[in-house]
Amino acid sequence: DVKVTQSSRYLVKRTGEKVFLECVQDMDHENMFWYRQDPGLGLRLIYFSYDVKMKEKGDIPEGYSVSREKKERFSLILESASTNQTSMYLCASTSAGTDRSYNEQFFGPGTRLTVL
Amino acid sequence: KQEVTQIPAALSVPEGENLVLNCSFTDSAIYNLQWFRQDPGKGLTSLLLIQSSQREQTSGRLNASLDKSSGRSTLYIAASQPGDSATYLCAALGTYKYIFGTGTRLKVLA
Numbered sequence: 001d002v003k004v005t006q007s008s009r010y011l012v013k014r015t016g017e018k019v020f021l022e023c024v025q026d027m028d029h030e031n032m033f034w035y036r037q038d039p040g041l042g043l044r045l046i047y048f049s050y051d052v053k054m055k056e057k058g059d060i061p062e063g064y065s066v067s068r069e070k071k072e073r074f075s076l077i078l079e080s081a082s083t084n085q086t087s088m089y090l091c092a093s094t095s096a097g098t099d100r101s102y103n104e105q106f107f108g109p110g111t112r113l114t115v116l
Numbered sequence: 117k118q119e120v121t122q123i124p125a126a127l128s129v130p131e132g133e134n135l136v137l138n139c140s141f142t143d144s145a146i147y148n149l150q151w152f153r154q155d156p157g158k159g160l161t162s163l164l165l166i167q168s169s170q171r172e173q174t175s176g177r178l179n180a181s182l183d184k185s186s187g188r189s190t191l192y193i194a195a196s197q198p199g200d201s202a203t204y205l206c207a208a209l210g211t212y213k214y215i216f217g218t219g220t221r222l223k224v225l226a
Contacts, residue, residue, distance in 0.1 A: 042205075058213070105150060105160075
């Protein structure tokens with residue numbers, strides 16, 4: 001079974017703190033994604049990565065950065081946390097075969113971040 | 117720009133009913149469509165993946181169909197149980213990324 005893990009289930013941080021959210025997958029997937037989920041807005045893509053050291057902006061990258069130094073690990077960084085970044089953060093991964101119709105997305109359990 | 121819509125936003129049914137959840141997408145150029153289940157405060161669990169060349173997929177009491185020409189997918193749940201209570205989301209894989217619907221919140225009453 002594919003397993004995607006996230007470093008914390010719940011986090012409480014203060015405004016202005018630097019926050020690291022980590023995601024690890026054990027299926028040798030090339031593609032990894034960070035989303036945030038807010039009531040009424042659904043899932044929104046923050047950043048994705050299709051290879052080590054590669055990253056692409058999603059729909060809402062402002063205020064975030066990412067790091068992918070190893071294939072299995074994708075980190076989301078909030079450089080200076082703000083209250084409007086209080087949200088559920090979800091990490092996902094997929095393989096990157098030549099036939100994209102087989103790409104199945106697998107999610108981690110989520111991190112509920114509260115910024116005070 | 118791809119848009120994915122799920123109607124209804126919420127649904128409440130008595131135990132044992134068969135039910136259908138709907139997912140509509142505006143751009144038929146998709147690679148696949150995936151259905152997920154999400155329990156409160158948890159991540160998304162993959163239920164079914166339908167490739168663009170397929171018409172349907174089945175897993176246990178779940179059956180998902182795909183009609184690309186009309187931009188629709190349905191998730192059929194047979195003999196619903198209280199344990200099926202959750203939010204169900206669909207996601208369409210386009211050229212670069214997945215586009216998610218906002219989900220249908222299902223409550224199955226015992």
